[in-house]
Amino acid sequence: MNTVLPVSIYAESTPNPVSMKFVLNTLLAGAEGESLEYRNKEQALSSPLAEKLFALPFTRGVFISSNFITLTQDGSLDWYEIIPEVKEIIKTHIDAKLPVFTGSAKQVPDPVSVTAPGNDTEEKIISILNEYIRPAVEGDGGAIHFRSFDNGVVTVMLKGACSGCPSSAVTLKNGIENLLTRMVPGVQKVIAENDIL
Numbered sequence: 001m002n003t004v005l006p007v008s009i010y011a012e013s014t015p016n017p018v019s020m021k022f023v024l025n026t027l028l029a030g031a032e033g034e035s036l037e038y039r040n041k042e043q044a045l046s047s048p049l050a051e052k053l054f055a056l057p058f059t060r061g062v063f064i065s066s067n068f069i070t071l072t073q074d075g076s077l078d079w080y081e082i083i084p085e086v087k088e089i090i091k092t093h094i095d096a097k098l099p100v101f102t103g104s105a106k107q108v109p110d111p112v113s114v115t116a117p118g119n120d121t122e123e124k125i126i127s128i129l130n131e132y133i134r135p136a137v138e139g140d141g142g143a144i145h146f147r148s149f150d151n152g153v154v155t156v157m158l159k160g161a162c163s164g165c166p167s168s169a170v171t172l173k174n175g176i177e178n179l180l181t182r183m184v185p186g187v188q189k190v191i192a193e194n195d196i197l
Helices: 048-054 079-095 120-139 168-183
Strands: 009-013 019-024 036-038 059-064 068-073 142-150 153-160 189-192
Touching: 009 079, 019 079, 048 059, 048 068, 048 079, 059 153, 068 079, 120 142, 120 153, 120 168, 153 168, 168 189
Parallel strands: 153 189
Antiparallel strands: 009 019, 019 068, 036 059, 059 068, 142 153
16 A cells, blocks of 8 residues: 655755755655756746746745755745745645646756766866765755856856855855865865856
């Protein structure tokens, strides 16, 4: 007998004061490490769930990863005022077995594609990001993707709660840069693509 567990959701704060992580006991976005970010209502047309969340007047971003959704608001309301409403929208959608995405998650247009490694140094950088950095960043409601390595500079893309987070610059320099400069010869600096766009 196959028992279906009821959907449970809990809210978890992130280092970004305008982003809240909503963790579910069910898989939302395919494989581990896969994530999709929507920064406006128009981008969310391929996700019925994200569209519903953008119907809330305070929503400024929706990030969907394996088993969580990070919602970024405009800062006009305290989280305690809106958490119940957000949880109810997510729970009702998932309980009704409605699709999170129209088509597979891989067909959903993502504003940033993950860059494949081009050499051994890039492979080592990506391996370190995946093993040491990605779990911590996901724990904070975000994602990190390798973009490039050129002349000693590693460029990464931060998504979800990490994008625009006041503490992301400190994390980038004190955490990620320190780790990569110690573990990968030739790495001198780490920058976020978000900062140079």
